[in-house]
Amino acid sequence: MYSNSLIELDRAHLVHPVASYRGHEKQGVRVLASASGATVTDASGKQLVDGFAGLWCVNAGYGHESIVEAATRQLRELPYATAYFGLGSEPAIRLAAELAERAPGDLNHVYFTLGGSDAVDSTIRFVRYYWIARGQPQRDQFISIEQGYHGSSTVGAGLTALPAFHAGFGVPFDWQHKIPSHYAYRNPVGEDPQAIIAASVAALRAKVEALGPDRVAAFYAEPIQGSGGVLVPPKGWMKAMREVCRELDILFIADEVITGFGRTGPLFACTEDEIVPDFMTTAKGLTSGYVPMGAVFMSDRVYDVIADAAGASAVGHGYTYSAHPVSAAVGLEVLRLYENGLLENGVKAGARLMAGLEALRDHPLVGDVRGRGMLAAVELVVDKQKKTPLPAAAEPARRIFDRAWDNGLVIRAFANGILGYAPPLCCTDADIDAIIERTRRTLDQTL
Numbered sequence: 101m102y103s104n105s106l107i108e109l110d111r112a113h114l115v116h117p118v119a120s121y122r123g124h125e126k127q128g129v130r131v132l133a134s135a136s137g138a139t140v141t142d143a144s145g146k147q148l149v150d151g152f153a154g155l156w157c158v159n160a161g162y163g164h165e166s167i168v169e170a171a172t173r174q175l176r177e178l179p180y181a182t183a184y185f186g187l188g189s190e191p192a193i194r195l196a197a198e199l200a201e202r203a204p205g206d207l208n209h210v211y212f213t214l215g216g217s218d219a220v221d222s223t224i225r226f227v228r229y230y231w232i233a234r235g236q237p238q239r240d241q242f243i244s245i246e247q248g249y250h251g252s253s254t255v256g257a258g259l260t261a262l263p264a265f266h267a268g269f270g271v272p273f274d275w276q277h278k279i280p281s282h283y284a285y286r287n288p289v290g291e292d293p294q295a296i297i298a299a300s301v302a303a304l305r306a307k308v309e310a311l312g313p314d315r316v317a318a319f320y321a322e323p324i325q326g327s328g329g330v331l332v333p334p335k336g337w338m339k340a341m342r343e344v345c346r347e348l349d350i351l352f353i354a355d356e357v358i359t360g361f362g363r364t365g366p367l368f369a370c371t372e373d374e375i376v377p378d379f380m381t382t383a384k385g386l387t388s389g390y391v392p393m394g395a396v397f398m399s400d401r402v403y404d405v406i407a408d409a410a411g412a413s414a415v416g417h418g419y420t421y422s423a424h425p426v427s428a429a430v431g432l433e434v435l436r437l438y439e440n441g442l443l444e445n446g447v448k449a450g451a452r453l454m455a456g457l458e459a460l461r462d463h464p465l466v467g468d469v470r471g472r473g474m475l476a477a478v479e480l481v482v483d484k485q486k487k488t489p490l491p492a493a494a495e496p497a498r499r500i501f502d503r504a505w506d507n508g509l510v511i512r513a514f515a516n517g518i519l520g521y522a523p524p525l526c527c528t529d530a531d532i533d534a535i536i537e538r539t540r541r542t543l544d545q546t547l
C-alpha cells in the first residue's frame with residue numbers, strides 16, 4: 101500500500117475540492133503516481149484504465165512527450181509574460197488566433213483564464229458590462245438549468261444547480277434562476293424529443309415573462325449537462341434555445357468546459373449543434389489538463405459593444421496569469437494533436453464505447469445508457485419498469501467507485517447511481533473493451 105506518512109500528511113494538510121472533509125479524513129487519500137496513454141498507476145503500482153480522463157480533461161491522454169517538450173521549451177525561453185500594459189507573448193497571441201479561426205461563427209475574441217470557473221465568472225462580468233453599455237443596466241437576472249454545472253466561483257456557483265454548491269456559503273443567489281432540465285430519462289413530459297424541446301422553450305419563455313422581459317441578461321446552457329449526470333439533450337434542443345434567446349434579446353452562453361475540444365466528436369459541440377452563441381466558455385481539453393487554462397470566446401457583436409463603451413478606459417477585468425505563455429504553448433501543441441489524428445481516434449473510440457455501454461442494457465441494474473462521442477453515462481436503477489433509483493444509503497456512490505477501482509477502472513460514480521464516462525480520446529480498442537468489461541464486473545458485484 102501507500103506510504104502511511106503520505107496519507108497522514110494529506111489528512112493533516114491538504115484540503116480537497118468538493119469533498120466531505122471529515123469523510124475524507126476517515127477514508128484517506130488514494131495517491132496517483134504516474135500515467136501513460138489511458139492508464140494511470142497508483143502509488144502501490146496498481147494500474148487502472150482512466151475512464152474519466154482525470155476530471156473530464158486529459159483528452160489527449162497521459163505522457164505525450166511533444167506536450168512536455170512544448171512546455172519545457174516555453175519554460176526555458178519565457179516562463180512568464182503579463183498580458184497587462186499592452187504586453188503579450190507569441191504563444192498566447194497565436195493560440196487566440198488559432199482558436200478564433202476554428203470557433204463557430206464570429207466568436208473571434210478570446211479571453212484566457214485559469215480554468216472553467218473563472219471563465220464562467222468572467223462571462224458574468226462581461227454580460228453585465230455589455231448590458232450597462234447598451235443602456236439597460238436593469239438586465240441583471242441570469243437563467244440556467246436544473247442539474248447544470250458552471251463551476252464554483254463566488255457568483256458563478258449560483259448558476260450551478262447542485263445544492264452542495266450553495267448550502268452553507270451564505271451568498272445570495274436571488275438573481276440567478278433555473279428552468280427544468282431536458283433530462284430525457286426522467287422528464288415529466290416523457291422521452292419524445294420534440295415534446296422535451298417544446299417544454300424547455302416554454303419554460304424559458306415563462307421564466308423570462310415572470311422575471312420581466314427587460315430584466316433578463318443571459319441564459320447559460322451546457323451542450324451536454326456533465327456534472328448533472330451526463331444529460332444529453334435531443335438533437336435541435338440547443339438550436340431552439342438559442343433562437344428563443346435571440347428573439348427575446350437575451351445573451352446565450354454555451355458552457356463548453358467539458359464538451360469542448362473533441363469530447364463529443366468535433367472541436368466544439370456548438371458546431372454539431374449548428375449554433376453560434378454570444379459567449380462560449382472552455383477549459384479542460386484546451387490544455388488537456390497538463391497545465392491550467394481556460395478560454396472565454398466572445399462574438400464580434402459583444403466585443404464591440406464592450407470595447408466601444410470603455411473607449412480609452414480600461415475594462416477592469418484580468419488576472420496575473422491571464423494568457424500565460426506556458427499554458428498557451430501547451431494549448432498550441434494539444435491543438436496540433438487534436439488535428440493530427442486525436443479527434444478522429446476519439447470519434448472511433450466513442451462509437452466503440454457507446455456500443456459497449458449499450459450492450460450493458462441487458463444488466464438488471466442498468467436503466468438508461470446515454471452519451472455522445474467520448475462522453476457517456478449509465479444510470480442504475482433497482483426497478484427498470486418504475487425507474488427506481490438505487491437507494492443512496494444502501495449503495496453509496498463511493499462503494500461503486502471503490503469496486504470499480506479494485507477492478508482496475510476509474511469512473512465517476514455520481515451520488516444518484518449514475519456512472520459517468522469521459523475517457524481520453526487516445527483510447528485504444530483494448531482500453532475501451534477493458535472499460536466495458538470492468539464496468540460489467542463492477543455491476544455484477546453490486547447486485
Ligand code: PLP
Pocket residue numbers: 215216217218220249250251252322326327355356357358383384
Ligand atoms: N463549467 C462546466 C460545464 C464544468 O463542467 C466545469 C467543471 O467541471 C466548470 C464550468 C468549472 O471548471 P473548473 O473546474 O475548471 O473551474
